[in-house]
Amino acid sequence: MVTESLNAFEIAQQQIHEAGKYINLDPALEAIIKEPKRVLIVSFPVKMDDGTTKVFQGIRSQHNDAIGPCKGGIRFHPDVTVDEVKALSMWMTFKCGVVGLPYGGGKGGVICNPKEMSQGELERVARGFIEAIAAIVGPDKDIPAPDVYTNAQVMAWMMDTYSRIAGSNQFGVITGKPIIVGGSLGRNEATAQGCIYTIIKAAEKIGLNLQGATVAIQGYGNAGYIAARLLHDLGCKLVAVSDSRGAVYSEDGVDPSHLLEHKQKTGSCVEFGTCSLITGEDLLEMDVDILVPAALENVITSKNAANIKAKIVAEAANGPTTPDADKVLFENGVMVIPDILANAGGVTVSYFEWVQNLMNYYWTKEEVNTKLKALMFDAFDKTYITSQEHKVDMRTAAYINSITRLSEAIKARGLV
Ligand SMILES: NC(=O)C1=CN([C@@H]2O[C@H](COP(=O)(O)OP(=O)(O)OC[C@H]3O[C@@H](n4cnc5c(N)ncnc54)[C@H](O)[C@@H]3O)[C@@H](O)[C@H]2O)C=CC1
Ligand SMILES: O=C(O)CCC(=O)C(=O)O
Numbered sequence: 001m002v003t004e005s006l007n008a009f010e011i012a013q014q015q016i017h018e019a020g021k022y023i024n025l026d027p028a029l030e031a032i033i034k035e036p037k038r039v040l041i042v043s044f045p046v047k048m049d050d051g052t053t054k055v056f057q058g059i060r061s062q063h064n065d066a067i068g069p070c071k072g073g074i075r076f077h078p079d080v081t082v083d084e085v086k087a088l089s090m091w092m093t094f095k096c097g098v099v100g101l102p103y104g105g106g107k108g109g110v111i112c113n114p115k116e117m118s119q120g121e122l123e124r125v126a127r128g129f130i131e132a133i134a135a136i137v138g139p140d141k142d143i144p145a146p147d148v149y150t151n152a153q154v155m156a157w158m159m160d161t162y163s164r165i166a167g168s169n170q171f172g173v174i175t176g177k178p179i180i181v182g183g184s185l186g187r188n189e190a191t192a193q194g195c196i197y198t199i200i201k202a203a204e205k206i207g208l209n210l211q212g213a214t215v216a217i218q219g220y221g222n223a224g225y226i227a228a229r230l231l232h233d234l235g236c237k238l239v240a241v242s243d244s245r246g247a248v249y250s251e252d253g254v255d256p257s258h259l260l261e262h263k264q265k266t267g268s269c270v271e272f273g274t275c276s277l278i279t280g281e282d283l284l285e286m287d288v289d290i291l292v293p294a295a296l297e298n299v300i301t302s303k304n305a306a307n308i309k310a311k312i313v314a315e316a317a318n319g320p321t322t323p324d325a326d327k328v329l330f331e332n333g334v335m336v337i338p339d340i341l342a343n344a345g346g347v348t349v350s351y352f353e354w355v356q357n358l359m360n361y362y363w364t365k366e367e368v369n370t371k372l373k374a375l376m377f378d379a380f381d382k383t384y385i386t387s388q389e390h391k392v393d394m395r396t397a398a399y400i401n402s403i404t405r406l407s408e409a410i411k412a413r414g415l416v
Contacts, residue, residue, distance in 0.1 A: 008087035019399030042132035061089035070106030073147030080109035097402030130158040139172030172357040175350035184353035186368035192226030194345015197376035216240035219295030228256035248275035293320035315339040338395035
């Protein structure tokens with residue numbers, strides 16, 4: 001029996017190959033887009049609070065810049081690997097393609113555990129990493145942003161260090177910054193907001209009334225919590241939530257803001273009110289209308305795909321579903337809104353932030369959200385049409401559209 005690969009880089013390559021079959025992708029083009037253009041691995045020393053010096057490892061992968069500078073977040077997590085960061089950078093290229101942004105994909109990661117670090121240590125790791133990769137990033141080269149366990153404050157420290165190296169303020173080097181130092185209104189909510197726009201479209205397609213629709217969310221950070229709040233505002237009932245420490249369930253529904261207050265006080269979603277404790281696996285297999293994976297990769301695999309009961313799986317997270325699981329979900333009629341579409345709102349408003357930085361002219365939240373909604377609705381429609389034309393799932397359709405666009409750019413530049 002062949003077991004499925006859970007290596008994110010191999011999965012990304014497999015996704016490219018699968019979609020490529022529908023457009024007779026030139027083997028030379030496939031070879032180019034199956035590998036990142038550049039991967040920089042760095043190690044840098046950081047003074048810890050106890051006086052010792054610790055050496056941290058970080059990675060920045062730049063997948064492709066045929067259409068524009070590389071773009072993508074930086075993750076701080078103990079389990080970061082080179083292959084994971086490479087895959088995440090590839091998914092960024094195709095994500096930017098799905099929404100039509102003038103970017104290629106990049107991604108970064110530092111192997112560290114922010115939960116065990118003081119604010120001072122976190123700041124020194126953030127500054128140390130951006131200094132280590134400063135030669136290859138920049139407003140017209142590669143523009144990082146937040147991802148798992150990084151936030152606006154971390155972006156501000158990185159922008160500050162990069163600006164000092166450059167000798168002038170470089171707000172356009174990084175997005176997801178605090179508003180006061182060049183951040184965009186709406187960026188903090190953008191990943192979840194974009195995801196909600198795609199859920200609205202998907203619900204229309206399958207005839208699901210969002211009023212009273214039940215929701216389970218895995219992960220209660222930037223993407224997960226804000227998605228919960230926005231779905232609650234639309235009248236959905238949030239019945240199950242998990243974070244890295246456990247999962248909870250309430251048949252009557254949970255108020256997302258109260259749950260956030262509880263998480264901020266106790267450090268976790270567990271032991272909230274009268275909720276019962278469930279396992280993270282139970283949450284994924286729950287009989288709900290909408291499942292939002294908003295944490296890490298490979299949570300829906302060949303092992304549990306057949307047990308997924310949700311009608312819509314909206315991938316706020318990157319890479320939550322394996323290719324084998326995709327096949328099962330498609331056969332079972334589950335509408336999967338793939339990561340490169342469902343969570344593209346984050347990079348879209350990052351793009352708006354970068355544009356505002358380059359113009360030094362800032363938009364209202366309404367302007368940001370109107371533009372975001374238009375791009376997300378359009379991206380969903382184009383993906384849906386392709387899925388119907390080729391009779392494929394939404395992920396394959398999103399790759400078909402994005403690879404087609406990237407191939408045109410690579411050919412126009414004369415690389416193939
Ligand atoms: N922040 C952004 O703008 C974007 C984030 N994403 C993706 O969304 C996902 C979540 O990222 P953020 O919300 O930004 O990170 P975050 O750091 O704000 O939150 C991560 C959440 O996941 C939870 N988590 C970690 N391990 C878990 C596990 N095993 N089971 C359940 N929950 C677990 C954490 O407790 C935390 O609540 C990632 O896949 C990220 O790549 C995608 C696009 C943009
Ligand atoms: O905002 C960005 O530039 C990228 C966010 C990100 O890392 C992602 O979409 O996975």
